[in-house]
Amino acid sequence: MPDITVAAAAVAAAESVVSLPDAELIRGASAGLAEAREELARRYRGPAYVLALQLLGNREDALDVVQEAMLRLFATLGRLTPGRAVRPWLLAIVRNQARDLWRRQRVRRTEPIDGTGEGLAAELIARAPDPEEAAGREELRRRVWRALSRLSEDHREIVVLRDFHGLSYEEIAHVLDIKIGTVMSRLHAARRQLRARLSEDGRHA
DSSP states (O other): OHHHHHHHHHHHHHHHHHTSOHHHHHHHHHTTOHHHHHHHHHHHHHHHHHHHHHHHOOHHHHHHHHHHHHHHHHHHGGGSOTTOOHHHHHHHHHHHHHHHHHHHHSSOOOOOOOSSTTOHHHHHSOOOSSHHHHHHHHHHHHHHHHHHHTSOHHHHHHHIIIIITOOOHHHHHHHHTOOHHHHHHHHHHHHHHHHHHHHHHHHTO
């Protein structure tokens, strides 16, 4: 009977944290509450993985980066300013971890995108229900990834943060540790370069 009571209490605790706002979860996680940490991880592990995958182009590297980033997130929650959003904070950690990995490896291997499973192409654009439309979107995924992979690191990450993760200019400025004016000018240049890469890819298709 005690085991059943403990199990019921655990389920109730898990269900209660799901509805909590991030601020409450942060307080709970900072105090060592496992359920709060698990809920934060559930909410933000996905976006963190997508960003790591988009920046690194390799599943194993992305998973390693996200695992380390989540540990660092929990270790630095006490430095998170009250009211500050968790996602930009975590994405900043992911971005820095990805850059560190880039510097360590120097030469990265990028897995080919085959349009199946958990490939990066499937992460970029939602699948379409109509077969013909799905085929068109699949080709667009391939073209977008090829174009992104040919951008400079600075341009790729700012396009990904703005256009795929929807961060505001202010949030991007925090993630990249640059001024908002620099965000705007760099994003403009990056989008122009991306359009040029997509145009080149279309001519050679």
